[in-house]
Every structure is written in structure tokens, then in C-alpha cells.
Amino acid sequence: MAFYSLKDRTHDCSALRASDIDSEVILMGWVAARRNFGGAVFVDLRDRSGTTQIVFLSEKSEDLLSSAQTLRFEDVIAVRGRVISRGDNATEKIATGAIEVEVEELQVFSQSDPLPFPVRNDVNASLETRLKYRYLDLRRPEIQNNIITRSRFVSFVRNYLVQNGFLEIETPYMVKYTPGGARNFLVPSRINRGNFYALAESPQIYKQLLMVAGMEKYFQIAKCFRDEDPRQDRQLEFTQIDLEMSFADENDIMNLVEGMILHGFSSLGLEFMNNPFPKITWEDAMRLYGCDKPDTRFDMPHVVLDSFAAKSGIGILESAAEQGSLIKGICVKGEQERFSRKTIDQLTEFVKKEEIGGAKGLIWLKHGPDNTFTGSVSKLLTEEKSHELMKLLDSKDGDTIFIVADKPSVTHKVMDNLRRHLAAFLNLTDNKKYSALWVVRFPMFEQNSEGDWVSCHHPFTHPVPEHVSMLDSESKGDVRALAYDLVINGNEVGGGSVRIHNPETQATVFKALGISDDEAQRLFGFLLEAFRYGVPPHAGFAAGLDRLSMLITGADSIRDVIAFPKTVTGADLLTGAPTPVIEKQLNELGITVKPTDS
RNA sequence: GGGGUGGUAGUUAAGUCGGUUAUAACGCCGGCCUGUCACGCCGGAGGCCGCGGGUUCGAGUCCCGUCCACCCCGCCA
Numbered sequence: 001m002a003f004y005s006l007k008d009r010t011h012d013c014s015a016l017r018a019s020d021i022d023s024e025v026i027l028m029g030w031v032a033a034r035r036n037f038g039g040a041v042f043v044d045l046r047d048r049s050g051t052t053q054i055v056f057l058s059e060k061s062e063d064l065l066s067s068a069q070t071l072r073f074e075d076v077i078a079v080r081g082r083v084i085s086r087g088d089n090a091t092e093k094i095a096t097g098a099i100e101v102e103v104e105e106l107q108v109f110s111q112s113d114p115l116p117f118p119v120r121n122d123v124n125a126s127l128e129t130r131l132k133y134r135y136l137d138l139r140r141p142e143i144q145n146n147i148i149t150r151s152r153f154v155s156f157v158r159n160y161l162v163q164n165g166f167l168e169i170e171t172p173y174m175v176k177y178t179p180g181g182a183r184n185f186l187v188p189s190r191i192n193r194g195n196f197y198a199l200a201e202s203p204q205i206y207k208q209l210l211m212v213a214g215m216e217k218y219f220q221i222a223k224c225f226r227d228e229d230p231r232q233d234r235q236l237e238f239t240q241i242d243l244e245m246s247f248a249d250e251n252d253i254m255n256l257v258e259g260m261i262l263h264g265f266s267s268l269g270l271e272f273m274n275n276p277f278p279k280i281t282w283e284d285a286m287r288l289y290g291c292d293k294p295d296t297r298f299d300m301p302h303v304v305l306d307s308f309a310a311k312s313g314i315g316i317l318e319s320a321a322e323q324g325s326l327i328k329g330i331c332v333k334g335e336q337e338r339f340s341r342k343t344i345d346q347l348t349e350f351v352k353k354e355e356i357g358g359a360k361g362l363i364w365l366k367h368g369p370d371n372t373f374t375g376s377v378s379k380l381l382t383e384e385k386s387h388e389l390m391k392l393l394d395s396k397d398g399d400t401i402f403i404v405a406d407k408p409s410v411t412h413k414v415m416d417n418l419r420r421h422l423a424a425f426l427n428l429t430d431n432k433k434y435s436a437l438w439v440v441r442f443p444m445f446e447q448n449s450e451g452d453w454v455s456c457h458h459p460f461t462h463p464v465p466e467h468v469s470m471l472d473s474e475s476k477g478d479v480r481a482l483a484y485d486l487v488i489n490g491n492e493v494g495g496g497s498v499r500i501h502n503p504e505t506q507a508t509v510f511k512a513l514g515i516s517d518d519e520a521q522r523l524f525g526f527l528l529e530a531f532r533y534g535v536p537p538h539a540g541f542a543a544g545l546d547r548l549s550m551l552i553t554g555a556d557s558i559r560d561v562i563a564f565p566k567t568v569t570g571a572d573l574l575t576g577a578p579t580p581v582i583e584k585q586l587n588e589l590g591i592t593v594k595p596t597d598s
Numbered sequence: 599g600g601g602g603u604g605g606u607a608g609u610u611a612a613g614u615c616g617g618u619u620a621u622a623a624c625g626c627c628g629g630c631c632u633g634u635c636a637c638g639c640c641g642g643a644g645g646c647c648g649c650g651g652g653u654u655c656g657a658g659u660c661c662c663g664u665c666c667a668c669c670c671c672g673c674c675a
Contacts (some may be wrong), residue, residue, distance in 0.1 A: 039632040053635065073625085089633055097635090114626055117609050120636075125609060128667050181675035201675085228674040355601080355671045449672090458675050557668095568668065 014050025244540035290416035295490030496541030
């Protein structure tokens with residue numbers, strides 16, 4: 001008997017409806033469940049699209065029935081049969097619930113060993129087990145649908161960009177090593193022993209060279225590699241929707257990307273709470289939310305209370321203000337009854353945690369009837385000062401106010417964490433809702449822990465033109481960049497900038513970063529040289545496809561939107577990578593591995 | 599590099615104050631069953647309690663170390 005093949009398959013397992021009754025069909029898929037009644041066997045047949053119940057009846061053939069009784073979970077089969085009505089036994093649980101297929105012929109393509117864990121949405125094997133048998137985990141409809149949704153989104157993105165005149169161009173993954181930024185994965189060169197490629201952190205330099213090359217509009221679904229500790233939303237290798245456009249300014253890029261996101265989400269039936277996306281400056285984001293990626297699904301902005309604090313009559317606030325502390329308040333609308341003394345104590349412990357920012361304490365006030373406060377410092381506030389604070393924070397009867405005073409960096413971080421924490425506590429974060437915004441005018445530079453000035457974005461970012469003269473001054477910390485981040489639901493899903501195309505400006509920026517002319521030549525000489533041969537002004541963007549995929553699928557972990565993810569220690573539990581390699585290979589590369597404890 | 603949570607049958611979990619033969623559900627094996635849909639019923643097999651050391655008459659349980667997974671901080675231009 002010849003095996004059935006794809007051309008014989010008449011329908012997928014989600015296709016059949018009552019209107020198909022009496023047709024003869026051939027289905028192929030995996031045995032998702034088997035219910036054996038001796039004289040009748042029901043099988044849930046699952047393929048990528050869904051599930052159809054097939055039924056083996058003794059009246060048809062005893063041989064067929066006994067074959068059906070040997071079927072086990074995840075056997076791969078084809079069946080030929082007739083679509084019949086399920087009558088009173090119809091179910092709403094599956095899309096094909098009105099019908100079933102009465103089997104006339106069964107082909108078993110392959111049998112499955114007993115499974116290490118059930119292939120079902122409602123059974124949670126440990127992550128370790130799921131990753132070891134990732135091909136089984138991927139059969140679970142929940143994960144499979146994530147991968148399908150991601151594919152549909154990527155497909156939309158490609159179409160959108162191509163229709164907007166973009167060319168999809170690949171750039172090298174094995175690139176020149178440059179220090180700074182993320183730690184690189186290194187690839188040793190056999191032919192040039194002792195030399196290394198780096199795996200690209202991003203296609204940044206190549207896409208700028210493509211602009212010099214006159215490609216005008218480039219995009220790529222590009223893998224990027226960064227040897228930094230993974231997180232819930234971060235993997236060692238990840239994917240960016242990377243694009244660059246000549247003659248474009250920041251609004252051209254933001255409009256393009258915004259259209260891509262709005263329509264891409266819309267194509268999946270997902271709509272944004274805000275359209276168009278608001279733009280706020282980095283400064284305003286820090287002032288209102290204490291961070292550069294605020295979650296705007298809920299309001300609860302921070303209010304800076306420095307001048308109030310200085311004359312508040314509250315000793316700790318007045319002295320904090322004198323010492324140059326930043327004092328911020330946040331007003332929780334209503335739900336006052338949920339802030340019991342115990343809850344407030346827990347919030348106080350929360351803000352004191354080091355990873356939350358390590359505040360010294362948390363001031364709280366409950367706005368009661370007749371415009372009075374109760375709370376930690378209420379007795380110290382005059383009626384006039386109380387009313388002033390109420391006005392500043394727009395608090396009403398039934399609201400609750402929290403105040404933190406500390407070093408600016410601590411206050412921002414603590415109040416950011418507190419705002420998110422309160423939103424989660426009050427169930428204001430619905431992952432079916434989407435709220436996006438642009439954060440613009442990032443600083444050009446920041447100081448790292450060693451006190452060195454480093455780029456916030458990257459060294460090719462164009463400063464705000466009016467700030468160019470400040471680049472080599474003491475106030476370079478105040479220089480703002482033509483850089484923008486796209487933030488959705490508190491996730492930084494992408495960022496970009498206008499690039500420098502003027503050699504003098506580029507030289508000044510390198511100088512501000514403490515990169516000498518010689519070093520600039522050594523690291524980026526090829527780029528600077530390219531820019532001498534006619535470079536168009538250009539700007540670009542890179543969006544994190546994995547994080548976007550998490551948002552569109554509602555996945556909690558980046559692992560749930562990547563077919564073969566790595567663990568938090570960078571291991572691939574399915575293949576066992578990374579592994580030692582054979583001595584011969586190391587010898588060819590001229591590499592000696594040191595013992596681990598050296 | 600630092601902090602936290604977890605690891606017991608193929609899987610998911612329970613296991614009290616340190617005490618006799620380590621439980622359950624699902625899966626697996628055998629049997630029964632023609633309307634189930636996570637079918638049901640009867641019976642059975644299945645254990646390096648992550649690994650190594652220590653305390654103790656006695657350790658799944660207490661202590662030390664270590665490995666693995668996850669979460670967080672640092673890090674991620």
C-alpha cells in the first residue's frame with residue numbers, strides 16, 4: 001500500500017464543518033487523545049491548525065478497530081473517512097465540534113514512545129524538561145500559536161517595509177571587534193591565527209555603510225549577539241527588525257515605525273489605547289515616571305515636590321530639600337481601603353529593598369473627608385500646607401499619597417518601581433491592552449561607574465543641532481541627542497537615532513567620549529573614510545522582535561516566543577551546547593583553554 | 599560577580615517535630631467497556647528523594663559544599 005502524502009490531504013484538522021457532512025476526506029496529524037470503548041474508539045487528531053475527532057466503529061471493520069486500539073499519544077497517522085454529524089454529541093469546545101470523521105482507512109506513519117510529559121496546554125512540565133524536549137513543547141498549541149503569530153507579524157513587517165520602498169539586505173554576522181557596548185562573542189580565525197571576529201551586536205555600522213552605498217532604504221530581520229546575562233526578556237542571541245533610511249529625519253523614522261507597529265498589531269486584531277503615539281522627552285519621562293520606559297497603560301504620574309518640601313514644615317523633607325534631594329509624590333486614586341496599615345508597612349519594606357532602589361523610608365498620607373490627611377506626617381502639616389499638597393498631587397477624598405525623598409537617582413528608581421508595583425497591586429496592568437509612546441531627546445552621554453563618559457545610544461548618534469557647541473564643554477552631560485525609543489507597556493521595544501554625517505561633528509563626539517583621533521581611525525577609520533565620499537543624511541531604528549512577539553502573544557517569557565531558546569546560563573538543553581571541542585580544532589585555531597579557577 | 603526560589607516515580611506534586619514499608623494524580627503495562635471528548639471502571643509495574651560530605655542510634659527532612667533550572671541586582675553603547 002502506498003503511503004498517503006501531502007497531495008492526498010484534503011483538509012487540515014481545523015477545517016471541517018457541518019457543511020462538509022458526507023464528503024470523503026483525508027486528514028493527517030498527531031494522536032492528541034484516544035478514548036477506547038472497546039466497540040468504538042475516538043481519537044482527537046491534531047495538526048498545526050487544530051483538532052478533529054475521528055471515530056473507529058466496529059461495524060466498519062474489526063481489523064480497523066483493533067488497529068485503532070493500538071494507537072498511542074503522539075503517533076503520527078493519516079486517515080481516510082467520511083464526515084458525519086455528531087448530532088446531539090456536538091461540542092463547542094473545538095471549532096470542528098459539529099462533525100467527526102468516521103474512519104475507513106488508517107495509515108500509521110510512525111509510533112511514539114511514551115512521552116516525557118503530556119503535549120497539552122493545561123499541563124505544565126518544568127521548564128527544564130520542556131526545553132530538553134523542546135520539539136514536544138512546541139507541539140503544545142499555546143506555544144505553537146506564539147510561533148505562528150510571530151511568523152505572521154514578521155510577514156506583515158516584510159510586506160510593509162517592502163511596500164514603503166525598503167530593500168531587505170543581509171549584513172555580516174562575523175564582524176570586526178570593537179570595544180565598548182555589550183560584551184562580544186568572539187569567533188577565532190583559523191586562517192589568521194590569533195585574530196578574532198566578533199559576532200555582531202547589531203548591524204549598525206553596515207547599515208550606515210549601505211546608506212553611503214546609495215541603497216537609501218534598508219531593512220533586515222537580523223540576529224544580534226550579546227554576551228551579557230540573559231533575563232526574562234533577554235537572550236544571548238535575539239532578533240531585531242533593523243532599518244535605516246537616507247535623507248530622513250527623526251519624524252520620518254518615527255512615522256514609518258509607528259505605522260508599522262499600528263498596522264502590524266491591527267493585522268493581528270490588536271489595537272492601541274493611544275493613536276497616534278504620544279512623544280515625550282526623556283526629561284519629562286524621568287520627571288513623570290522616574291524611568292525612560294514608562295508603562296502608560298495606567299496614569300499615576302510622579303509629582304516633583306522639591307519646592308513644597310523646602311517649606312513644608314516637615315523636618316525630614318526640609319533637610320532633604322536643603323541637601324539637594326529629589327522629592328517625589330504619587331497619588332493613588334481611590335481604593336484607599338486596600339491600603340491597610342499592614343499593606344503600607346509592606347510597601348515601606350518594598351521601597352527599602354536594595355534592588356528596588358533602597359529608599360530610606362516611605363511617607364504616606366490618606367486623604368480623608370473634609371480635606372484632611374491621616375498618615376505618617378499628617379500631624380506635622382498645617383491646614384494650608386495640606387491643601388497645597390492636595391492641589392499639587394490633585395488628591396481627593398479617598399486617595400492615598402506616597403512620598404519619597406532621596407538622592408535623585410534613588411528617588412527616580414524607587415518611585416518608578418513603586419508606581420509599577422502599585423499598578424500591579426491594583427490590577428491596572430492588563431496585557432490585552434496596549435499603550436505606546438515615543439521617548440525622545442535622550443542624553444548624548446552618561447557617566448559609567450568608573451566616571452568615564454560613554455554614549456547613551458552609540459557614538460554615531462547626532463546631537464540636537466543647537467547643542468553641538470556644548471559637546472566639548474563642561475556641560476556635555478546636558479547635550480541631548482536626536483535619539484528616540486519606542487516604549488510599549490513599559491517595555492523598550494526599539495530605539496534609533498539620526499546619525500552624524502558630518503566628519504567635524506563626528507570628530508567632536510569622539511573627542512567628548514575620550515576617543516583619540518588615532519583610536520577613532522583604528523576602530524572606525526573605514527566608516528569615517530566612507531563618509532568622505534558623499535554620505536546622505538540618514539537615520540534609523542531597530543525594534544526588538546522577541547519583545548514585540550511577547551507583547552502580541554501575551555507571553556510571560558521570551559522563551560515562549562523563540563523556537564529554541566537558551567537558559568539563563570546560556571545553555572541549549574536540547575543539544576547540550578555549549579560543549580568542549582576536540583583538541584585538533586583548538587590546535588588549528590592556536591587556542592589553549594586555561595583551567596576554570598585561574 | 600551578588601541576592602532569592604526550587605530540585606522526591608516518566609510527569610506534576612504531598613511528605614508534620616529527624617523515626618518503621620516514601621504517598622497521590624496523570625502517564626505506562628494488563629483486563630473490561632459503542633458516544634466519549636482530559637472517557638470511565640478493575641488490577642499491576644515503576645524511586646540514586648539532584649550530587650558529594652557532615653551531624654545523629656537513625657536524614658527526603660538538620661548543617662556545609664556543589665550542580666542544574668527560574669527570578670532579581672550588577673551588566674545589556
